[in-house]
Amino acid sequence: MVVTGILGSYVAGLVLDWRWLAVTCSVPPTAMLLFMCFMPETPRFLLSRGKRREAEEALHFLRGPEAPVEWECAQIEGTTREQLSDLKDPGIYKPLLVGVLMMLFQQLTGINAIMFYAETIFEDAHFKKSDVASVIVAAFQVTFTALAALVMDRAGRKVLLILSGVAMAASTAVFGVYFRLCGPNPSNSSDFNPPLVSDGPQTDLSWLALTSMGVFITGFALGWGPTPWLVMSEIFPTPVRGLASSVCVLTNWSAAFVVTKTFQDLTVRDPCAGTFWLFSAFCALNIVFTIFCVPETKGKTLEEIQARFKGTA
Incomplete structure (x- = not known):
């Protein structure tokens, strides 16, 4: 997807001047910013902060309402130590x-x-x-x-x-x-x-x-x-x-x-x-x-x- 986006911007540059090209290229990140407002926080981060209920809700959002989120939360909780201590x-x-x-x-x-x-x-x-x-x-x-x-x-x-x-x-x-x-x-x-x-x-x-x-x-x-x-x-x-x-x-x-x-x-x-x-x-x-x-x-x-x-x- 990255190289496809690069190709798209280069093609747009054939017909647009640099000002309109900059405006056009700002559309995808702006859309991503807006859509990210509706995304839940990652379950791993929520569990690392002790927010199990929010983590289960996030997993339901990502996996579907029937997903076995309790089991997945238990699996994640066993590996939430994100540090390079050893x-x-x-x-x-x-x-x-x-x-x-x-x-x-x-x-x-x-x-x-x-x-x-x-x-x-x-x-x-x-x-x-x-x-x-x-x-x-x-x-x-x-x-x-x-x-x-x-x-x-x-x-x-x-x-x-x-x-x-x-x-x-x-x-x-x-x-x-x-x-x-x-x-x-x-x-x-x-x-x-x-x-x-x-x-x-x-x-x-x-x-x-x-x-x-x-x-x-x-x-x-x-x-x-x-x-x-x-x-x-x-x-x-x-x-x-x-x-x-x-x-x-x-x-x-x-x-x-x-x-x-x-x-x-x-x-x-x-x-x-x-x-x-x-x-x-x-x-x-x-x-x-x-x-x-x-x-x-x-x-x-x-x-x-x-x-x-x-x-x-």
Whole structure:
């Protein structure tokens, strides 16, 4: 749904100016805010505050009037301790570390930088309407994210992560080659601020940029886009799932901010080529991390996953 929303906003941007686009994009969150007023508080939170009757009412709202809410409340009450107090337990700190690193590595692939410069790359590839670039990229994301959802339970999480890492490492490495060949030669001036690409005969290599773009987006959408979020929901013990997931989400968006904020500075120091090679190195590191650290959760229960982290499997 996230990538579908991104695609919708990009399509709207083709026909709306930025002011009306901002107004249009404010409609879904406004509607969500209004509908949330009618949503009950979560049963787990209510039980943690000793409000059992309100928790049962919330469960009836969510499950239906005939649902066995007393039994479910009893189950929840046994696992309402949402704290990371026992970090010595490998069943807690190991999945937390894996989840945090997966979110960090997801952003270090450079996905936001690639998306940010997509339109510039498409302009250099002589697209008549460069504003369709973001729509094409978003369509790639939607298509291959949907494909990942279909094959994830068949292929397995680790296989998709590894294939995704290989595709992204190769494509960002080629991106670096492209920008090295097409970028201007830096001068001796300390305040030299080169453009992303230069005009001239090198633009014959624009197909290389387009191919790299397609491979990168495809690879990300098939693996490192959706899979870390799925794995995060599968590896945490129930008592700490809420807090541990929050830590992972915080890591993800903090890393996204840092990568986006520093990308321009990096490209000024080494006009794009070195930056994309750095992203390629991180993608290669993702592969190693996946092979040795990420558990395969396909078809496994939480107990089996926990046994793997504790070394008792």
